[in-house]
Amino acid sequence: MSPQQVCKAIRxxxxxxxxEPGRRLTEESLAARYGVSRVPVREALRTLEAEGFVxxxxxxxxxxxxxxETEAADxxxxxxxxxxxxxxxxxxxxxxxxxxxxxxxxxxxxxxVADGRLEELxxxxxxxxxxxxxxSGSTLLxxxxxxxxxxxxxVYSVELxxxxxxxxxxxxxxxxxLEAGDPERAHAAVTRxxxxxxxxxxxxxxxxxxxxxxxxxxxxxxxxxxxxxxxxEAGTDAGTxxxxxxx
Amino acid sequence: MSPQQVCKAIRxxxxxxxxEPGRRLTEESLAARYGVSRVPVREALRTLEAEGFVxxxxxxxxxxxxxxETEAADxxxxxxxxxxxxxxxxxxxxxxxxxxxxxxxxxxxxxxVADGRLEELxxxxxxxxxxxxxxSGSTLLxxxxxxxxxxxxxVYSVELxxxxxxxxxxxxxxxxxLEAGDPERAHAAVTRxxxxxxxxxxxxxxxxxxxxxxxxxxxxxxxxxxxxxxxxEAGTDAGTxxxxxxx
DNA sequence: GGGAGTACGCTCGTATACAACCATCTCGAC
DNA sequence: GTCGAGATGGTTGTATACGAGCGTACTCCC
Numbered sequence: 335m336s337p338q339q340v341c342k343a344i345r346x347x348x349x350x351x352x353x354e355p356g357r358r359l360t361e362e363s364l365a366a367r368y369g370v371s372r373v374p375v376r377e378a379l380r381t382l383e384a385e386g387f388v389x390x391x392x393x394x395x396x397x398x399x400x401x402x403e404t405e406a407a408d409x410x411x412x413x414x415x416x417x418x419x420x421x422x423x424x425x426x427x428x429x430x431x432x433x434x435x436x437x438x439x440x441x442x443x444x445x446x447v448a449d450g451r452l453e454e455l456x457x458x459x460x461x462x463x464x465x466x467x468x469x470s471g472s473t474l475l476x477x478x479x480x481x482x483x484x485x486x487x488x489v490y491s492v493e494l495x496x497x498x499x500x501x502x503x504x505x506x507x508x509x510x511x512l513e514a515g516d517p518e519r520a521h522a523a524v525t526r527x528x529x530x531x532x533x534x535x536x537x538x539x540x541x542x543x544x545x546x547x548x549x550x551x552x553x554x555x556x557x558x559x560x561x562x563x564x565x566x567e568a569g570t571d572a573g574t575x576x577x578x579x580x581x
Numbered sequence: 582m583s584p585q586q587v588c589k590a591i592r593x594x595x596x597x598x599x600x601e602p603g604r605r606l607t608e609e610s611l612a613a614r615y616g617v618s619r620v621p622v623r624e625a626l627r628t629l630e631a632e633g634f635v636x637x638x639x640x641x642x643x644x645x646x647x648x649x650e651t652e653a654a655d656x657x658x659x660x661x662x663x664x665x666x667x668x669x670x671x672x673x674x675x676x677x678x679x680x681x682x683x684x685x686x687x688x689x690x691x692x693x694v695a696d697g698r699l700e701e702l703x704x705x706x707x708x709x710x711x712x713x714x715x716x717s718g719s720t721l722l723x724x725x726x727x728x729x730x731x732x733x734x735x736v737y738s739v740e741l742x743x744x745x746x747x748x749x750x751x752x753x754x755x756x757x758x759l760e761a762g763d764p765e766r767a768h769a770a771v772t773r774x775x776x777x778x779x780x781x782x783x784x785x786x787x788x789x790x791x792x793x794x795x796x797x798x799x800x801x802x803x804x805x806x807x808x809x810x811x812x813x814e815a816g817t818d819a820g821t822x823x824x825x826x827x828x
Numbered sequence: 829g830g831g832a833g834t835a836c837g838c839t840c841g842t843a844t845a846c847a848a849c850c851a852t853c854t855c856g857a858c
Numbered sequence: 859g860t861c862g863a864g865a866t867g868g869t870t871g872t873a874t875a876c877g878a879g880c881g882t883a884c885t886c887c888c
Contacts, residue, residue, distance in 0.1 A: 336639075337627075337871080360839065371873050372840090373620065377627045380584075384631035386724065392583075393840055393879045401721075408670075408719045415662045423655075472655045474648075477633065478725075584841085607869065618843050619870090640849045640870055834885080841878070848871070858861085 337374035340364075341381045348387050348398055349488040355400040359388065385481055387488070406489045410535060413482045414528045417463070420479060421508065421524035422517035423470035432469040436462065436509050443502045455498050460487075462505055466524075469512070490535050497534045504530070587615050588625035595634050595645055596735040602647040606635065632728055634735070653736045657782060660729045661775045664710070667726060668755065668771035669764035670717035679716040683709065683756050690749045702745050707734075709752055713771075716759070737782050744781045751777070 335343070344364065347353050364375045379396050382388045390396045401409075424432075443458045463483065467476040504527040511520035582590070591611065594600050611622045626643050629635045637643045648656075671679075690705045710730060714723040751774040758767035 362839075373623075373872060376620075376840090377624055380624045380627040381631045384628045386721065390840095391880095394881085395839065405719055405721050408721050411666065412663065412722065412725070415666060416659065419658065419662060472652055474633070474652050474655050475659065478659070609869075620842060623870090637870095638850095641851085642869065829888105831888085832886090834883100836883085837881090839878105839880085842876090844873105844875080846871105846873080848869105850867105850869080852865105852867085854863105854865080856861105856863085858859105 335368055335370055335374075337370075337377045340368050340370060340374050341378035343368055344378055345382060345385075345387055345484070348382075349484065351491070353398050355398050357398045359396045359398065361396070386485065401485075401489050407536070409482060409486050409489060410528075410532045413479065413486065414525070414532060416475065416479055416482065417466075417528050418521045418524045420467050420470040420472075420475050421511070421520040423472060423475065424466055425512050425515055425517040425520035427471035428469040428512055432465060433509070433512055435465050436469070436512065439465065440502065440505050440509050443505060447498050447502050452498065455502075459501065466508070486535075497530065500530065501527070582615055582617055582621075584617075584621035584624045587611075587617060587621050588628045590615055591625055592629060592632075592634055592731070595629075596731065598738070600645050602645050604645045606643045606645065608643070633732070648732075648736055654783070656729060656733050656736060657775075657779045660726065660733065661772070661779060663722065663726055663729065664713075664775050665768045665771045667714050667717040667719075667722050668758070668767040670719060670722065671713055672759050672762055672764040672767035674718035675716040675759055679712060680756070680759055682712050683716070683759065686712065687749065687752050687756050690752060694745050694749050699745065702749075706748065713755070733782075744777065747777065748774070 344353075344359075353359060359379075361372045361375045361379070364379075365372045368375070379388060379390065383390055383396070386399060388396050388398055439458055439462045443455060443462065446452075446454045446458060460483065464480070467479045470476060504523065508520060508523045508527065511523050591600075591606075600606060606626070608619045608622045608626070611626075612619045615622070626635060626637065630637055630643075633646060635643050635645055686705055686709045690702060690709065693699075693701045693705060707730065711727065714726045717723060751770065755767060755770045755774065758770050
């Protein structure tokens with residue numbers, strides 16, 4: 335297991351709340367858990383620290399970060415600024431292939447809505463926003479949004495399924511704006527979309543409590559959410575999507 | 582030299598263009614340069630990779646990142662979204678101490694403008710925006726803006742000094758808005774401030790071409806910005822200002 | 829009984845050593 | 859002369875070993 339894989343594995347375990355916020359992670363236990371030595375673990379922890387998922391104290395150890403309510407809210411607000419920018423960029427710069435992929439995802443999403451396949455919707459939703467970010471043509475924006483999405487998936491644990499229908503209608507509109515090549519319309523559409531999502535997040539009661547022990551994510555219909563999956567790495571990453579699928 | 586110090590040292594060398602974009606960095610040479618072993622160097626590189634300053638290819642090596650023109654522009658645009666948000670947050674959440682520090686910095690800045698001490702202005706400017714970010718009360722926003730500012734300092738190499746007078750007048754206005762506790766006014770003030778700065782960046786001709794050798798930025802009237810710094814900060818991480826100052 | 833000093837264990841920090849792999853150059857065949 | 863296969867150097871990837879500092883618990887003294 336390579337160090338980047340270790341990084342992703344730890345991040346997934348954090349997002350899935352196998353490692354709860356505030357928990358101490360010792361290098362050796364992580365090394366044993368993932369079957370590697372301490373060196374790759376240390377590198378993975380440095381990456382995760384830079385991403386804000388953990389923080390380290392010298393000679394003491396590494397701890398899973400704890401985000402306050404206000405920071406969680408800021409997370410949503412920042413994404414609410416970035417994604418519309420991303421969309422207007424995408425309206426101008428998208429390639430036909432990217433538009434095609436988006437439309438395909440929307441079609442799949444609408445089908446899944448009709449059939450009520452919620453866990454698939456979460457994955458498709460992540461993928462849609464991932465491709466949208468990619469279509470902006472800015473790797474910087476793409477990476478930022480990716481990191482934000484992962485943290486949002488972590489903090490809020492779940493993509494609310496009841497918004498699925500409206501959400502995918504909004505995706506249709508976003509696609510249309512991109513197809514028309516209209517940055518302002520794309521910007522407005524995504525702004526609406528994100529603000530609706532924000533409202534959905536903020537109005538639900540946060541169910542952090544039960545996550546404790548080892549593999550706690552047996553709660554079937556909510557568990558899938560996080561799926562942004564490893565966008566950064568070039569090579570083979572695409573398929574894995576470890577976060578998204580339950581065993 | 583600890584690994585975080587190594588990280589900062591490498592980052593500073595990248596920003597100062599001691600290591601040019603695209604250059605290959607071997608772990609051993611870095612280890613020798615900073616007088617440590619390869620292990621701390623590897624950890625530093627993982628952090629820098631997460632921050633986007635370098636990228637690694639397995640079994641090949643680590644290379645200094647190369648940012649395109651559009652990505653550089655995006656950098657400014659993203660900061661242009663984030664800093665105003667930061668300011669409205671700060672108007673609501675700032676502590677009196679933070680406001681005091683900001684006002685003190687503005688006073689120092691205006692003095693420095695009057696006396697024409699340009700290199701000091703760059704440092705004060707960075708510090709001002711740093712404290713402003715801190716006053717937002719969101720470590721997330723603070724970190725994001727910090728990273729963005731560092732990258733902007735890297736890509737654009739220099740804080741344009743001729744804007745100094747106007748810039749510090751705008752800082753006065755920002756402070757006033759924060760003192761009044763008026764988020765909208767703060768938002769507007771920072772939006773203006775950033776857009777002026779953006780215009781200044783974008784209208785200058787980018788002198789990247791000659792950057793080859795060690796210290797190529799000898800073009801006198803712009804040269805102060807990305808000063809040497811060289812890890813003057815000892816204790817905590819607080820002083821990212823190392824980038825901005827000149828000897 | 830309470831507090832301070834001290835010894836111990838645990839974990840991190842760093843260095844060194846070896847294995848895996850890529851890039852390049854050389855040599856030979858066509 | 860050109861192309862391909864193999865050997866070689868160099869760099870990264872990983873494991874192991876040892877040193878350094880923190881936290882805890884114990885002991886000793888007051």
